[in-house]
Amino acid sequence: MxxxxxxxxxxxxxxxxxxxxxxxxxxxxxxxxxxxxxxxxxxxxxxxxxxxxxxxxxxxxxxxxxxxxxxxxxxxxxxxxxxxxxxxAVFHQFNSSVLSMEKTTDYRFLTADGSTFTFFSKPSFSTPEYFVSEGHSAKGFYSMHLNALYDLHKHTYTDALIQPIHQKDEFRAFCDMVDRHALLPDTRDVLIGDRGYCSYNNMAHIMEKNQYFLFRTKDIHSKGLVGNFDFPDTDSFDILVNVTLVRSHKKTIPIKEGFYKRFVDADASFDYVAYGSLDTYDLSFRIIRFPISNDSYECAVTNLPPAEFPVERIKLLYYARWGIESSFRKLKYTIGLSNFHAYKPDxxxxxxxxxxxxxxxxxxxxxxxxxxxxxxxxxxxxxxxxxxxxxxxxxxxxxxxxxxxxxxxxxxxxxxxxxxxxxxxxxxxxxxxxxxxxxxxx
Incomplete structure (x- = not known):
């Protein structure tokens, strides 16, 4: 090209x-x-x-x-x-034009992350949802949060969503971007995120589009998403678990054999079963645990097929996620997004x-x-x-x-x-x- x-x-x-x-x-x-x-x-x-x-x-x-x-x-x-x-609109139109002229691959690896941008403004220009105070003084600055999806192979942003700092919600932004993201013919998307993105709701939004996810999660000894399963006696493993999500405390809700029952409370977001409903939602995914040093381990969850994505490939794929962190640094300090020419949020x-x-x-x-x-x-x-x-x-x-x-x-x-x-x-x-x-x- x-x-x-x-x-x-x-x-x-x-x-x-x-x-x-x-x-x-x-x-x-x-x-x-x-x-x-x-x-x-x-x-x-x-x-x-x-x-x-x-x-x-x-x-x-x-x-x-x-x-x-x-x-x-x-x-x-x-x-x-x-x-x-x-x-x-120009951003999406340009991306679409370039994408139409490039060769497609079997998988497209997209990682999600966010970054905060600060700027000076005036009370007459900005609403309180952007204002960040400095202690008890009246001084402060203004801030907004950028949520982005980043293509790890092409090193380009495929989508973004901007939120006022006090309305920052990376879970909601991630789901919105996944839902509206255009899929490519004969290509499967793999959405990668750190443990801040690991939730049943995010998994479900990806699986509803018949795509793949890879999230780092808290270790198995914590009270996180993978903290209460039957694990092998070995320190490292790669197992498949089946989970049924419920949002009602009624014991009469049927659970399939071989499935773990998990309750999603009212404070947690889950868009496919209303709180208090007797409906259920089934998920199947791998839990992978591998060493990163002599005495520490990393834990990840994914629905990628184990034949194509064994543990070693999963490790390399997650470590590649650092590309979006580097891109934010270049976006701010090389492209110039730390030097704004305005005061107004728009x-x-x-x-x-x-x-x-x-x-x-x-x-x-x-x-x-x-x-x-x-x-x-x-x-x-x-x-x-x-x-x-x-x-x-x-x-x-x-x-x-x-x-x-x-x-x-x-x-x-x-x-x-x-x-x-x-x-x-x-x-x-x-x-x-x-x-x-x-x-x-x-």
Whole structure:
């Protein structure tokens, strides 16, 4: 797939939204209907190609230092008319176009995780659901949570859902994304999550779509989901269990032979049996326990077939989940999603969707860059930081006047792959406050 096709897929997605702009504006009868320097298509393209400099500098770069470049005030007036849904629609349209041109595989491995984005705002702009106070003082900042599904092979985001920080619900977001996720013909999805995603409800949503899951869970000695089964005497094992879920305390509810009865209380979410109902729901899955050091063990649950996915492959597959953690770091600090250009939550959502598009375009360009292998100590990959900059420039209007051989540029920006490097995970999350606008050069 050439860089021209990738840019055409983005342009088609933008033009599709621009041609139906009445669906994505505050006032459908008048907003973004006039022919202006920064109309709907330019507005979306600018936000996707925008870097971390001030809005004024980014506009000058986008319009090729032309004297007619719109002001930051004009941009803010235009973006106020646009709903975040417009950028979300471009994100999905672009993903769909690229996916239609790529080869399908037997399995698609998708991992779920979330990340929090902080920003400064004003009480007049934001509702309390975004506000995070600092102790007992009136000072604080604002925050929203991004839930995402990430393709571990293509290194791109396939779906996302944004929530105010005080309405954060990763279980609900995961189920919503699974339910609406488009399936590929002749391909089975494998949804992977850490133990924060391990629940009967999440399992059921995946199995209802006839797909697969792999979740890390608490160890068998805890009171978690797998804490009360009959396990072998060995420390490591791979067993199949059958479970019947009930939501009523009546003892007359029939349970099949060989099934464990599990009660789902009122506080736990389960969308397929109402609390108090006499209905039941059956689940079958593997419980796998394997050592990760001389004295510690990991435990996982999955419905993947054991013939194709023995324990060793399950271990490698779960460890690959770390890819989404790395992607969040690149999304924030390389793509620039820690440097917002706005105060209002809807504008922040616009920028989150815009940066997700930029990230996916960058990784798509990298995926289709052909790297010649030589007799070297290490294999090489494209430098993501340089690729992100090249992608941003490639999207700007000046790139259409002066064509860029993107793939040749990317082939020159290589770094060695050193998989032997390992770094200990921090025991506590490394939190960073949002940065004020004054950090930028004017």
């Amino acid at each position: 050439s860089h021209e096709f990738i840019k055409a897929a983005f342009s088609d997605a933008v033009n599709h939204v621009a041609s139906n702009i009445s669906r994505y504006v505050i006032n459908p009868d008048k907003d973004l209907t006039r022919n202006r320097k920064i109309g709907a298509a330019n507005l979306i393209s600018f936000m996707v190609s925008c870097g971390a400099s001030s809005t004024k500098l980014e506009l000058l770069d986008f319009f090729g230092l032309a004297p007619i470049a719109p002001s930051a005030s004009a941009f803010n007036q235009q973006r106020a008319k646009l709903k975040p849904d417009a950028l979300e 504008y922040i959502k616009q920028e989150i969707w815009a940066k997700l598009i930029t990230y996916n375009m960058t990784e798509t360009l990298i995926n289709h860059t052909i790297i010649k292998k030589g007799k070297t100590k290490h294999e090489y990959k494209v430098n993501f930081s340089m690729a992100a900059h090249i992608c941003r420039v490639f999207l700007r209007l000046t790139a259409e006047k002066d064509p860029i051989d993107v793939m040749s540029l990317l082939c020159r920006e290589l770094i060695p792959i050193r998989n032997e490097h390992h770094y200990p995970r921090l025991k506590t999350a490394h939190f960073r406050k949002p940065r004020y606008f004054i950090y930028r050069a004017v």
